[in-house]
Amino acid sequence: MTRRHAVVGLGHRAQLYIDALLGEWSDTGEIVAFCDPNQTRMAYHNDRIAAAGRAPVPTFHPDRYAEVLALADAVIITTVDARHADHVCAALDAGVDVIVEKPLTVDAESCARIAAAAERSAARLIVTFNYRYSPRNSAVRRLLAEGRIGRVTSVHFEWLLDTIHGADYFRRWHRVKANSGGLLVHKSTHHFDLVNWWLGSSPETVFAQTGLRFYGPSGAGAGAGVAAAGLPRSARAHGAPGLGTDPFLLDITADPRLKALYLDAEHEDGYLRDRDVFSEGIDIDDTMSVLIRYADRTTLTYSLTAYSPWEGYRVAFNGTRGRLELEVCERAWTPAHGAIDPSALDDTGGFERLTVQEHWQKAEEVPIVNGAGGHGGGDKLLLDDVFRGAGDDPLARQAGYRDGIRSVLTGVAADRSARTGLPVSLSELM
Numbered sequence: 339m340t341r342r343h344a345v346v347g348l349g350h351r352a353q354l355y356i357d358a359l360l361g362e363w364s365d366t367g368e369i370v371a372f373c374d375p376n377q378t379r380m381a382y383h384n385d386r387i388a389a390a391g392r393a394p395v396p397t398f399h400p401d402r403y404a405e406v407l408a409l410a411d412a413v414i415i416t417t418v419d420a421r422h423a424d425h426v427c428a429a430l431d432a433g434v435d436v437i438v439e440k441p442l443t444v445d446a447e448s449c450a451r452i453a454a455a456a457e458r459s460a461a462r463l464i465v466t467f468n469y470r471y472s473p474r475n476s477a478v479r480r481l482l483a484e485g486r487i488g489r490v491t492s493v494h495f496e497w498l499l500d501t502i503h504g505a506d507y508f509r510r511w512h513r514v515k516a517n518s519g520g521l522l523v524h525k526s527t528h529h530f531d532l533v534n535w536w537l538g539s540s541p542e543t544v545f546a547q548t549g550l551r552f553y554g555p556s557g558a559g560a561g562a563g564v565a566a567a568g569l570p571r572s573a574r575a576h577g578a579p580g581l582g583t584d585p586f587l588l589d590i591t592a593d594p595r596l597k598a599l600y601l602d603a604e605h606e607d608g609y610l611r612d613r614d615v616f617s618e619g620i621d622i623d624d625t626m627s628v629l630i631r632y633a634d635r636t637t638l639t640y641s642l643t644a645y646s647p648w649e650g651y652r653v654a655f656n657g658t659r660g661r662l663e664l665e666v667c668e669r670a671w672t673p674a675h676g677a678i679d680p681s682a683l684d685d686t687g688g689f690e691r692l693t694v695q696e697h698w699q700k701a702e703e704v705p706i707v708n709g710a711g712g713h714g715g716g717d718k719l720l721l722d723d724v725f726r727g728a729g730d731d732p733l734a735r736q737a738g739y740r741d742g743i744r745s746v747l748t749g750v751a752a753d754r755s756a757r758t759g760l761p762v763s764l765s766e767l768m
Contacts, residue, residue, distance in 0.1 A: 341367035344410035346403075346425050347417030348374040348383050350599060351439060355414045356383055358721045360390045366725040373398045373406045374417075378603035400425075407432040415439060418511055419518050423448035430459035437464050437724055441527040442742030444519035446750055446767040449743045456739045464724060465742035469528050470535055470735040471716035471723075474690050474706045478653075478664055479536055479733050481704065486694050487657030490537060493638045497529055497651040500672045502683070504624070504644035505586055508553045508615040509575075513622055515753075520622040522548070523749035526642055529651075530630075531737065531745040533640075536655075539632040540744055545761040546752035548623040552645040553615045557624075559645065560616040562586065575612040576601065585674040588612045592679055628752045647671060650688070660696035665689075743768075 343359060345352050359369050369387070372380040372395055384394040398406050400421075407413070407428065412435035415425050423443045429436045430452075442465050443449055456463055469475055482490065499507075507525070511517045518524040534540065552559045555571075564580030564587075565571060572578035575587035582589065590601045590612045600611035613619075624644040631637050650667040670687030695701040709715020719735070728736040744764075751762040 340365070341411040342370040342409060343367050344371040344373060344406045344413045345369060345383075346373040346400075346406070346413050346415045347421075348372055348376070348379040348599075349416065350595065351416040352383065352414070353386075353595075354717070354721075355416070355437070355724075356386070358725065360387065360392065362718075363721055363725040367412075369395050370409045371396050371398060371406045373400055373403060375400055376603050376606045376609075378606055379599050382598045382603075403428060404432075407434050410434055412437060419444050419524055420516060423451055426452050426463065427455040430455040430461050430463065433459065433461050435461045435463070437466060438742075440465055440467055440531070440742065441519065441523050441746050441749070442739065443746055444517075444523055444750075446747060449746055449750075450768075452739055453743060463739045463742075465737045465739065466720060466724065467528065467531050467535075467735075467737045467741070467745075468713055468716055468720045469532055470733075470737065471719040472713040473708050473715060474664060474666060474692060475532060475536075475716075476733055476735070477692055477704060477706055478655075478662065481662060481692075481694060482536055482655065483538075483733075486660070487655060487662050487696065488659030490636050490655050490657045492636060492656045493533060493537070493653065494656075495529060495533065495638060495640045495651070495653045497526075497640075497642045498646035498649055499525070499642070499644045500646050500649035500669055501585070502669075502672050502676045503649055504646065505553070505615045505677065506588070507622070507644065508620055508624070509588060509613045510611060511609070513613065513620045515621050518622065519746070519749060520753055521624070521642060521644060522546070522626055522628070522752045523746055526626070526628075526640070526749050526752075527742075527745040529640065529642070530748040531741060533630075533638055534741065534744050534748075535734075535737075537632060537634065537636055539634040539636060541630050541638075541748050541751075541764055542633050543631045543761050543763050544628060544748060544751035544755055545630075546626065546628040546755040548626045548753070548756040550620065550623050551625045553624050554620045555616055555618055557616060559586070565616075571614055571616055573617050574610050574614060576610075578614070582678065585677060586615050587678065589678040623756070626752070626756075630748065660694065660699070662695075663691075663693050665691045 380397040415438040563584030628640040649669040655662040673682040692704040
């Protein structure tokens with residue numbers, strides 16, 4: 339039996355699910371509605387549906403959400419993070435299943451609202467933590483579960499966002515904490531969920547130090563680009579004097595999809611997708627260090643940097659029988675005009691290496707078997723779980739609302755700790 343899906347939030351992330359239901363997963367369901375405050379963005383995706391030989395679907399403003407729920411068996415929520423909770427709770431109360439992008443929400447209050455709605459509803463809720471499905475991360479889970487390094491006692495986790503990907507959070511709605519919860523919620527929710535899942539444990543106490551050190555009008559990077567040439571900075575890239583030469587300015591016209599979804603849609607809602615990363619109005623951090631103690635007494639040291647020259651991550655597990663290390667380079671360097679010309683990113687290198695070293699043994703490199711598609715084939719596995727069902731997965735990769743809440747509250751606790759200078763217990767938030 340096919341299911342009726344409504345897509346709520348029609349920015350670029352929605353395309354993953356729309357393409358899935360138009361392609362490989364078309365036998366599992368159909369799209370019956372779009373819901374977004376911007377008609378231009380909905381029209382863009384309807385044009386793509388028509389190009390695939392399908393009939394366009396009806397479109398709804400969010401104030402008609404009840405009508406959307408009446409049409410659907412499941413909603414796919416890819417809105418601004420701060421709007422997730424309202425859409426999730428309304429769907430659950432209507433008995434409609436929910437597929438929601440991470441983070442589940444942005445603060446403790448909305449976590450409580452979602453938990454209450456999930457407990458009183460028979461509908462299911464899936465949080466799409468696609469990094470669980472990446473073969474390298476699944477391999478880590480498998481090795482830890484097999485006890486290759488014994489009981490884990492500590493984890494060291496460093497994540498690096500480069501000056502293309504990292505900078506992009508400071509161009510978009512994410513730059514405002516009320517929208518995204520800051521990077522400790524929006525981005526680190528991925529990473530905190532991975533550690534929770536890898537360990538099979540829950541965080542208890544969080545201490546953090548953070549800062550806005552590189553982006554923003556007073557950041558260390560503000561003197562680059564046009565400023566170095568003696569030109570004034572503009573609030574946005576489009577029409578700015580340095581566009582085409584300043585590596586931090588995104589030429590939104592260079593990508594037809596971004597142009598159609600955002601530049602051509604500005605007249606409806608005023609949303610600017612290409613703000614200058616050194617302009618006013620940023621209240622999120624770009625440099626974060628976190629210390630976490632888990633229920634099983636494991637400790638995690640974690641850092642996130644949003645202005646690295648290369649992109650990737652390193653994670654190491656110390657255990658009672660040895661050590662496991664995963665090193666991932668997703669992009670070895672960032673061309674100066676990569677943000678302006680996406681084709682400049684075609685050959686920037688990368689690698690992944692997973693090693694296990696038991697006490698009194700030589701290190702063993704563990705092969706990682708990737709599949710086709712995004713995240714080493716992980717996106718395909720995720721979409722299978724979402725649209726066909728998880729089945730009997732020994733790695734338990736499908737995530738529910740409790741997983742989503744744990745990862746969000748870890749970021750919320752870290753943000754509170756950084757502001758107060760004190761450790762924060764998750765029990766205080768829950």
